[in-house]
Amino acid sequence: MSRPASFDPETFLPDALVESIRSRAARVDAENAFPEEDLDALREAGYLRLLVPKDRGGAGLGFAQASVLQQRLAQASPATALAINMHLVWTGVAKTLRDRGIDDLAFVEEEAADGEVFAFGISEAGNDLVLFGSDTDAAPGPDGSYAFTGTKVFTSLAPVWTRLGLHGLDTTSPDAPKLVFAFVGRDERVVTRDDWDTLGMRGTQSRTTELHGVVAPAERVVRRIDPGPSADPLVFGIFASFELLLASVYTGVARRALDLAVESAHARRSKRTGLAYSQDPDIRWRIAEMALAYDALPPQLEWVGHGLDALEDHGPRWFSYLSGVKHRATATAKRVVDDAMLVAGGSSYFSRNELSRLSRDVLAGAFHPSDPESAHSTVASAWLGPLG
Template identity: 50%
Template sequence: MIALSEDLLHRLRERAPEYDRENRFFDEDLAELKDAGYLSPQTLLETVRNQRLLARYAPATALGINMHHVVVGVARVLHDRGDTTLDWVLADAEAGELFAFGNSEAGNDQVMFDSRTVATPLGDGGYEFTGTKIFTSLSPAWTRLGIFGRDDTDPDDPKLVHGYLTRDTAGHQAVGSWDTLGMRATQSFSTRLDGARVPAERIARILPVGPTGDPYIFGLFANFLLAIGSVYAGIADRALELGVEAVGQRTSLKNGGRTYAQDPDIRWQLADAAIGLDSLAPQLEGLARDVDELVNHGGDWFRLLVGAKTRAVDVSRQVVETAIRVSGGRSYGASNELARLYRDVLAGLFHPSDPESAHSTVAQNLLGPLE
């Protein structure tokens, strides 16, 4: 298991406010994490634990690096199930290449089950991709970019084509701006694809439009949802820590100068936050272990995965808000760490699967499809 040293983690925490304030990419963090071997393949359980720890110190850095580990994690899921077609991803990650996702699209609420990007076959097994992807985390630094698009060559049998660009490929550029409320250091610019070519050997999957049980899609959802949930749990870990520190320092005139740590109402609020937070590790880590150990949850898998991500984000937001509430007005200052954590944790609302999609997935698992 890759170890994140205390010295490294504290350096990352020291730089986090600067990245946020200056709205710039975490170049120094990335260099240190790469030197520490953190880009190398990990089991999903290791990823979930490491990413939660990393987010406790540098949330935006953790969220950005998450995208790399999701792509590498998909390759690991396939390898563990006897499919070696993406073993080159594992080798590239071991060599220090940085992977990112170019999958999200504005107005595409089908997420991975359809695409507005055009995938045009080249006749030799490769494809050209034309379209715009949004929220491309790691935009300034990725060396490998996962993308997908729709091939309508046969209108009666459209296909979704998944492939990986290399940085030196022509036909892609970062566009727009990244001036967001939180998670600013991820520098998740949009990516415009204009005939960007992916050769046959970098085409990962050609799948039908719509939901599929293909292991590639399973691996993508499993790694993304559990790793995302872990990042927000890490933010909540830090917020609870800061809340406990704050109430141990704040004094109450009403209570004879005693600290708020002796106030029953404050104690209840922090205890309630901790109870919610303590529930996340068994769920996130348990499912990650099941993925690693090839446990078969059958048709329940997607219900379990979207439920874990949704709960992790919701609980983490509640914990951060509680920490702010018990810490008093000083936490409202723009430079206060809790204020930054609050802005960062709100980004969890925008990652797939959103609450509507998650509840639809669970309802379908329980009740069957709508008639």
């Protein structure tokens, strides 16, 4: 597999910017606020244009590089990284299609370069079909437009998005049912509930979004496909971009927890032995276990990212690779954070402790698609074939 030229993450996410974002993370979490300052600083740094090609005003990075940067950002503020992820997902979908000679989402790249903020309007309460079905009504207009009515949940970037990529079900056209993917703007037909009061990842402000006939013009309707599993490149692009970038965020959380555990082990001193806990065999074993688990993640993300960038053809196995890396990243991050709290001791149980916040943030990983059940089902099918 060919590798793109190396790059310096500092160029796109300088240390000073990382530290300023980290300095605000606790306050954002405590106030259950959206990190406006983080978004402004990242926009100024060109971070929202990472995956946009250079000829359209972006940085022209690949997935492997964006993964490294999202890991780095998550070490400063998991919630900020997860919120920005949803914008990057759509620019990643546009890149996936364009790399394969399909330029249907050129407007996403152009508008992202112009400063528009894209949000992800796919999740619906109780809809375990996710990309393969929708409870949102997509009513066709005579001019090729669609009006969407329904409720989307976990809409990250809720206070600030200007473009919402979403899907709905057309049940009235002659060839119905058709699953419709489109992009809408924010107007009076979109209601954002102020209902994001969660255990962790509070800065994402992933509020519920009510759609009351909001219209996507014909030129922003990008797919009409049959419901159910699909080989359409758009579906693959969404799945690939979402899973890889999501896994990157939680890998960053794991790295930050490991670093904090190491700092704590050096700083804490045993009253019994007089030695730093970094000299305690049990603590050393625990940190080694954490490191062994964490060290497996970045190479997996690199392999998947480079595979996407190089247009490798793994056929349907791609879905097991992508859901697998997401599942391993989120499950490993949870385990590493739990162990980091044990290393740090009782002080980590106080809400003012960064590990306390990470312990809450990392819990969200299990709820993102692919959830553990879906990931295991996908991998089982890849190895055993479909259920009879």
